[in-house]
Amino acid sequence: MLGIGTTVGTWVFFHMFMLQRTYSFSGFIKEPLDENQAEGDLTYFTCIVRELDETQYVSWLHNGRKISKNGEIIINTYAHYSIEFDSAFGSYNLRIQNVQRRDTGRYTCTVYDSNDQIVEKSRTANFTVLEIPQQQYPICSSTKTSYRVGQYVVLNCISEKTTPPALLRWVHNIGGSESGLKESSTGNYEKSYSFIAKQSDNRAIFTCELTTSANPSIERNCTIGALDVLYPPIVRIQQTRDVILGNEAIFICYSDANPQETTFEWSFDPPISENIFVLENDIILRIKNTISSLNGTSVICKVTNSIGSGSSKLIVNVKLKESINNVVETNNGKETKKSEKPNERNKNKSNNQNYNSNQQLLQTRSPNNKNNSSTDISISLVVIIALVCIVLILGLAMIPVGYMRYTRSDTINRGRPVSIPDVYFEPRDHIDPMLPQLGLPAPWMRTVGVQVPGECESDATYNTQVMPQPRQVYYTQRMYPASSL
Template structure:
């Protein structure tokens, strides 16, 4: 009893001597993605010198005042400490999954006894899938046409859950999807029956997460190998004409590649009537009437089976050697029968057009006359067009047209002038100077006062000038 009384007395004494008066700021719930920065606030109103502040993580002490004492997280945890305002904020760098849980700001006395605690803040770490996710299941080396195929995409089961989506050649797949969640994994399966169109297809699983929208990863299955028997078709080049060459081409799509091509005829035809090129091209060199309605089959074989295609010979046009001298117009599809000679039955066959010798002669005469008339008219038109520029040039030479100088029209004058400052060279036979005959005239505008600078030159004035100069020299 005495021991119990002592303990109660000590507790009562501690409570009485504590100076803690409350929190100015307490931590609140937080959410942060892995790799980011988290921050929790704790500011005390008043604290005694014998008391200190610690942060607890899920009940485990990780700090004392401004020191981190948790050795596992000493490189990532830190205290934003300010003794003047009694601030003890907790910072967590490079957030990891193990950082999730409850955080509490706690007041201790010197004896290590808890004096007060803040509200617990719940920290949710938004998990990012690890770098090696997603993982696509392996596929077989090949699948047969019609075989059931299941491909899987796996990621880890985290919070928040990742989003997995299958695509076929970059197109979203919406059917045949099955999702499963286990304790550790998130699995998305896609099942389908192998088709010929799936050959060489690429199936891609894309991973995204709401924790970090910038993250987008994928894995792939493929290109997938679908094997199938040949798919065959025959193409006919042009119409089949009697006594002409006919060409048939056998196309095949197969995986693996074709091993053998074979042409089969029913009824059989003579081997000399046709040629084969690379076993794929059939040439019937001379189409005969007996081949009409013959069944032609191209049969292709590979390791998966046999494929074939059938075509029936249908002769579209039959023209005899005598009728080839006359012109004809193909009005409708011809049938595989001889053309009737009666004009009443022509609508379903070719319409023959014949002319008599006299009609042909008259037609020829008219044609020559028409050609001559057209030629004469063309020559007249050409000559008329050629005379237009000639007449224009002659007209413009008779009547001088204005020219343009510095943006304004200038008329070509009828009178030219010479400068007065010319030089009189010495005449060789008289030893006298005479006016120098210039060969370049100067065009003077009408508004220019040319009397002071220029003088008008005419044959009469020049002759009189020479006479006067020679008389004066003789007198001297």
Template sequence: MLSILCTTIVLFVNFTNCLLFDGHPSNSTVRAKRAASLICIVEFDTTFTSQYKLKWKKDGEYIATGDIVREDLKIQHNFIVTINEDNNRPKRIIYNIFFYSVLNSDRGFYQCDVFGNNSLLLESDKAFLNVLQIPHDKYPLCTSYKDVYTEGDDVMLFCASEYTEPPVTLRWNDGVTHVVEIVDGETARLQKRLIANPDLNGYKAVCSMTNVQIPDLNRNCTTQPLTIYYKPRVSIPQTGLISAGKQAFFICDTTANPAVTRYTWLPLPPLDNKEYNIDNTGHILMLYNPTIKHDGTVITCTAENQIGSSSTSVTLMIQSDTRNDVTVKSQTKDSVIIDVNENNKSHGNDTLNKETSSGLSTDVIVIITVACVVLLVIIVMIPVYYYCLCSRNITRNQTTTIVHQPEVYFEPRDRMTLPLPRTRDATIWRRSFAAQAPDDKEVDAMYLEIQSNHYIYAATSRSNTMR
């Protein structure tokens, strides 16, 4: 019994010594979505290789036995396994795993094993398939934490990518760069933090994705425009320097999101309602007749929306008319002189007032009189002008009258040649004629030439008429 066991051990040792790998799979680096291949070559001690089984395993798990892929990998597998004999060396087997489109998940350590009688006989060296992984086409993704922010809020923006080996680099358009780390085991993410303010309303951030080992990998994404709610920004572009007696307008200029819902104007000290007006929109105020007493008045406009309200003010500086001041001073001086000359009698002032009033009344009367005369002249000239320019009988030479010559033609009334009369007492020769008067509206007169010797008179007839 012992001899039989020893013989078996010797045969087994000889058997394993003749079974060996003539070629081990080697490390390989390949870019995702491209083809790759791993090969191991086994040399057997016999031509009856069917008694052996070859298997491929990845990261310690078998994925194929012979040329059959594991059942749970058949649906998603992207590789095939082949077994080929070397024609020149029948005991030599080439075992190949071929990836026709390498995926990111194919990255790992691969090994070729030989089994005999369900026992592991040989293991090849491990080969590392290094896949330059490319993120899915949907990456990078740019998102924001919220759709709407209010002024003063923290704005959180994110740029995310699929985690790959080697890792990608994400960069914001403002130059902030970060080599991303794993988040939730599958996603790499870059964050951007801002403080919401009116200038960020409509802002869009751009993020780029690159990989130093894949030069042509360069993708971008853009966040949705930010919506920032803020209270109104208010300004009054007009200055407070205005002339006395002239209307003045003040506009309350605002920018806000959402829109302004109410405008409020507040003058200090308060003005009478008859001294100013506010338009229907509420953001324009008009002073009717500013005077010196309004100098120093502060006018404040307040705009309000659902976020809050803001105000701005302008101070009135009334500029008087220098010419009017001189006139007033002159009149005052004259009044004083009159009062002195008249020994401060009241009738002196009355006389001045009467003269001034009379002077003003005279000016008004003269203006009205001149206006009436001009109006009367215009009324009289209109028909004359019309008659002179529009009359049909206008001519430069008033002594010459133009008379138009009509076309005259003769025709017998019955279109027959009349017989000559034999006796003057029995026949009357009547001759008919017609004249074609022009229908021109400018023709008011015409003349006809008629030869009287064409008429034959009968001594006993009273019908010597011409037609």
């Protein structure tokens, strides 16, 4: 009985001990929540436990796979993961830096015992990575390199298949239809734009823009163009001036084509002699001497390229010289032309000849030559007067300069003893009289009378001998007489 009691007691003790160690963990204070985050960003999963036993530890599971133990990541492929571990507070937060697409999945915070048996799991948090198309997208493409006018054009804009799907939009300035976003045969997303090619679509540029809700700041685009639309020549003929009887007539053939024109052909209906016209670079038609039989003739220019041909026709309207000499009358600022009757042409012609002869006679007698000569004389006179004025101004400007040089060099002898008069008089300010040679006033000066002895003295400050001199000698040194005062 004692042996049985001992065995039962030992079992009960062991069982109670294991229950105490296993259930010392009392639960999660905070569990991870579902997250959505774009590629390249940062995300957190929170896990805080209460009263964890010393033999227990916390691990994070990703899709059922253990990736950490307490505060360390145990798998190298999860190097961009880290654990913000604080045992005092029981926090085991999971931090994912630079989120990648493979990080999508289920995350669970799990408590293990010393035998690596699961004690308890937190709720499972679902993590969705918002995928961003790779840098090379979008890609623009077309079914052909060139199109003829009237052909069906299909342009494709391709993006990588992502979650969420990228948004594609065609930017254009022509009429066409845009398809919805669909999955292509290569597993990507694409949006097409289609239209019927026209001549005006040649050299056009089409742009496809890509945006994504995963990161609204991302905006990319690709372009197709310039679109090569092939079309036959579009031709027009232009004459440089009215076709006048007896004068030269010039016709130019203009063409717009893609590809470039290969041939230009001129023809006439009814045909005319080859001696009448000359071609320059196959584009310009020159009729040297217009004859009356050309009136009503159709001039045709035909241009051909590799796509086809195009032509233009112009009917020649030959005008007489007399018909262009219409009478022009002005009525309230508007000009109206009166055509002449055939019976009056000869009469008007003779009158015009008489008028022209009289006009020439008047022109010979008119003072046109005198006007020209008088104009030349007036211009020469203006030039001469201007030169004389310049000389006078320069001469007057030199007078003060010469006077200043004259007075500056002769009035004061620098570096020599200054003569002082032997008499003194009342101090006063005055201006020296005009110089008789130039008629200009001398500078203002102040004279101060001082008493000096009759004998020579030596100035103590400058060691200069001061000799008394008479007033006449003083003014003689100033180059003009004292009596002028």
